[in-house]
Amino acid sequence: MGVYILKRLILAIPTLIVASIIIFLLVHIAPGDPVRVMLGPIQDQVLVERLQQKLGLDLPLHEQYLTWLGNLLRGDLGISISVQRGAPVAELIAERYMVTLELALLAMTVALLIAIPTGILSALRQNKLTDHISRVVALIGISIPNFFVGILLILFFGVVLLKTWGAGGFVPIQEGLGANLQRMILPAIALGTSYSAIVMRMMRSSMLDVMSKDYVRTARAMGVKRWSVIRQDIVRNALIPVVTVIGNSIGYLLGGSVVTESVFRLPGIGNLVINAVYRRDFPVIQAVVLIIVLLRILVNLVVDLMYAKLDPRIQYTSSE
Amino acid sequence: MMREELLRIENLVTRFYTEYGVVQAVDGTNLYLKQGETLGIVGESGSGKTVTAMSIMGMIENPGKIENGRILLKGDNLLYKSEKEMREIRGGLIAMVFQDSLSSLNPTLTVGEQIGRVLRFHTTLTPHVIHKRVVELLEKVGIPEPTKRYGGYPHEMSGGMRQRVLIAMAISCNPSLLILDEPTTALDVTIEAQIFELIEQLKKHFNMGIILITHDLSVVANTCDRVAIMYSGKLIEQGSVSEVFKRQLHPYTRGLIRSIPRIDGPVDENLYSIPGEVPDLINLPGGCNFAPRCAYKKDLCEKESPTLAEFYKDHTAACLRVKEIEYAE
Numbered sequence: 037m038g039v040y041i042l043k044r045l046i047l048a049i050p051t052l053i054v055a056s057i058i059i060f061l062l063v064h065i066a067p068g069d070p071v072r073v074m075l076g077p078i079q080d081q082v083l084v085e086r087l088q089q090k091l092g093l094d095l096p097l098h099e100q101y102l103t104w105l106g107n108l109l110r111g112d113l114g115i116s117i118s119v120q121r122g123a124p125v126a127e128l129i130a131e132r133y134m135v136t137l138e139l140a141l142l143a144m145t146v147a148l149l150i151a152i153p154t155g156i157l158s159a160l161r162q163n164k165l166t167d168h169i170s171r172v173v174a175l176i177g178i179s180i181p182n183f184f185v186g187i188l189l190i191l192f193f194g195v196v197l198l199k200t201w202g203a204g205g206f207v208p209i210q211e212g213l214g215a216n217l218q219r220m221i222l223p224a225i226a227l228g229t230s231y232s233a234i235v236m237r238m239m240r241s242s243m244l245d246v247m248s249k250d251y252v253r254t255a256r257a258m259g260v261k262r263w264s265v266i267r268q269d270i271v272r273n274a275l276i277p278v279v280t281v282i283g284n285s286i287g288y289l290l291g292g293s294v295v296t297e298s299v300f301r302l303p304g305i306g307n308l309v310i311n312a313v314y315r316r317d318f319p320v321i322q323a324v325v326l327i328i329v330l331l332r333i334l335v336n337l338v339v340d341l342m343y344a345k346l347d348p349r350i351q352y353t354s355s356e
Numbered sequence: 357m358m359r360e361e362l363l364r365i366e367n368l369v370t371r372f373y374t375e376y377g378v379v380q381a382v383d384g385t386n387l388y389l390k391q392g393e394t395l396g397i398v399g400e401s402g403s404g405k406t407v408t409a410m411s412i413m414g415m416i417e418n419p420g421k422i423e424n425g426r427i428l429l430k431g432d433n434l435l436y437k438s439e440k441e442m443r444e445i446r447g448g449l450i451a452m453v454f455q456d457s458l459s460s461l462n463p464t465l466t467v468g469e470q471i472g473r474v475l476r477f478h479t480t481l482t483p484h485v486i487h488k489r490v491v492e493l494l495e496k497v498g499i500p501e502p503t504k505r506y507g508g509y510p511h512e513m514s515g516g517m518r519q520r521v522l523i524a525m526a527i528s529c530n531p532s533l534l535i536l537d538e539p540t541t542a543l544d545v546t547i548e549a550q551i552f553e554l555i556e557q558l559k560k561h562f563n564m565g566i567i568l569i570t571h572d573l574s575v576v577a578n579t580c581d582r583v584a585i586m587y588s589g590k591l592i593e594q595g596s597v598s599e600v601f602k603r604q605l606h607p608y609t610r611g612l613i614r615s616i617p618r619i620d621g622p623v624d625e626n627l628y629s630i631p632g633e634v635p636d637l638i639n640l641p642g643g644c645n646f647a648p649r650c651a652y653k654k655d656l657c658e659k660e661s662p663t664l665a666e667f668y669k670d671h672t673a674a675c676l677r678v679k680e681i682e683y684a685e
């Protein structure tokens with residue numbers, strides 16, 4: 037197991053290097069010059085060149101890349117050039133990631149709390165009223181855009197019931213968990229709704245698939261109690277494919293959710309990326325995207341490990 | 357020694373209400389089984405063998421329905437039992453090993469847990485005793501290194517071993533009736549022989565009644581006391597194995613026995629097979645279901661549906677022309 041993890045991590049290095057080259061090229065080849073954005077209306081050629089020189093933007097691309105990579109390896113993500121000029125990128129990202137990470141985890145928790153029980157119930161009551169209702173609700177959940185759910189939530193809860201809940205903005209956990217959660221719960225629901233619908237549908241179909249399996253029939257033929265058949269035979273096996281969907285969703289959420297963040301005025305990573313792109317803040321864009329790639333790789337690894345935990349047929353040996 | 361009657365099925369009718377029409381899966385079956393006896397149920401694919409077994413187990417599900425008949429286990433009608441009572445009977449008094457044994461074990465539970473939980477639901481034994489029992493059971497069905505295998509998963513075992521695990525699970529609570537639905541179809545010939553040897557051994561040891569479903573008559577000849585032949589949902593002949601093999605009363609049984617490959621036959625012998633096809637169970641024409649394929653058919657056969665009648669002691673058949681056919685040869 038340990039060897040397997042180590043091997044996967046080593047294998048992640050070439051992936052990250054290739055990713056870093058692609059990100060770097062995309063950022064630098066795309067039209068738009070950070071210096072010109074910084075200077076705004078003052079487009080003095082001498083000033084532009086001086087600044088470019090200062091930021092190292094006048095060097096050949098490969099040299100710029102190698103400098104960036106070298107700094108990265110030393111743990112230096114660089115300095116923001118326009119989003120928050122002079123601020124270390126690492127600090128900027130760390131601060132924003134706190135928000136995104138919390139939002140992602142809360143949204144996923146909300147999603148799972150709704151999706152897994154309804155998926156199970158829906159499958160067990162296939163084609164009965166409960167099933168029809170949950171499927172229709174899931175369809176609505178998938179079809180309605182997150183921002184719309186967000187706005188509805190703000191209108192219903194924020195304006196009518198509890199003003200602080202829908203006030204938007206972010207309160208760090210250090211300043212009180214209660215205050216923090218008050219601001220985070222609505223965005224988490226808004227963001228979690230669509231994932232909840234996706235996971236619920238997956239859980240339902242996976243359950244139905246397992247319910248027709250021979251081993252479920254065998255368990256019943258041996259007089260195993262209904263609840264035990266549901267838990268040990270059906271749900272346990274049905275969860276295996278659902279874990280992949282959950283993993284992918286978490287990976288996706290860790291990329292930040294621009295729309296939800298802006299509806300609720302949350303200073304998350306999605307928000308940061310958009311800003312950085314508008315202002316051509318090269319170091320920030322590069323670092324954020326690279327970190328998102330890294331997180332995805334890690335999430336994938338965790339999903340694979342969980343997969344092996346759930347399904348004894350899968351065994352990770354160092355040869356794989 | 358007089359053997360007590362274990363199971364009696366009277367006039368069982370099981371239908372499936374599918375969107376294409378009503379499937380007459382089991383149509384008026386009568387059969388019985390004594391304690392310690394093995395009954396073979398033989399028939400082509402789709403003749404209703406599994407549905408008969410599932411009816412006994414009380415596991416016919418929507419869109420299926422048992423519409424008529426009685427299923428008496430030691431005189432007690434199972435069709436009157438509640439689902440809860442049936443759950444206690446399943447795995448307790450009656451156990452069944454299904455077709456497709458390779459996929460009949462839960463891939464995410466250890467072999468030991470799967471057998472153990474059957475004991476847990478049917479007995480009041482402590483976990484410690486259950487563990488010991490399971491290991492003994494694994495040993496009894498011939499699984500090497502039972503202590504080690506206890507914690508193993510199904511995918512780590514061969515097909516033959518998995519079938520042994522299923523048998524261990526089925527006999528774990530000393531059932532009076534064991535139903536084996538084509539227990540060896542997925543296995544190769546040597547393993548098949550070992551499994552039948554094991555079944556024989558267990559039968560003696562536990563004095564169970566066994567229903568062995570198969571479409572292989574040579575298996576029946578070797579392992580069963582009595583045999584029941586099914587054709588398109590109907591039981592068409594029943595009797596002791598020696599009787600039925602000596603004088604086959606129904607033309608279908610004749611065809612079946614003629615189609616058994618013989619070890620002493622010539623190597624290039626073309627195997628006999630009954631001409632024609634199994635009828636569609638949704639649109640049965642009426643009359644004898646076998647008539648369209650029968651070499652002895654008369655006009656009457658297409659109009660009147662034959663019922664089981666006893667022609668010799670403990671030897672019944674459902675054919676209008678038994679007497680004439682018998683004397684014709």
Ligand SMILES: Nc1ncnc2c1ncn2[C@@H]1O[C@H](COP(=O)(O)OP(=O)(O)OP(=O)(O)O)[C@@H](O)[C@H]1O
Pocket residue numbers: 372374379380381399400401402403404405406407408418419420455571637
């Ligand atoms: N759940 C079901 N829904 C509809 N029809 C069914 C169902 N189960 C069985 N049948 C039908 O009942 C008939 C008898 O099926 P059964 O499984 O008993 O055959 P069998 O004799 O066991 O055949 P095999 O040797 O292939 O196992 C078939 O025509 C089958 O299509």
Ligand SMILES: [Mg+2]
Pocket residue numbers: 405406407455537
């Ligand atoms: Mg069958």
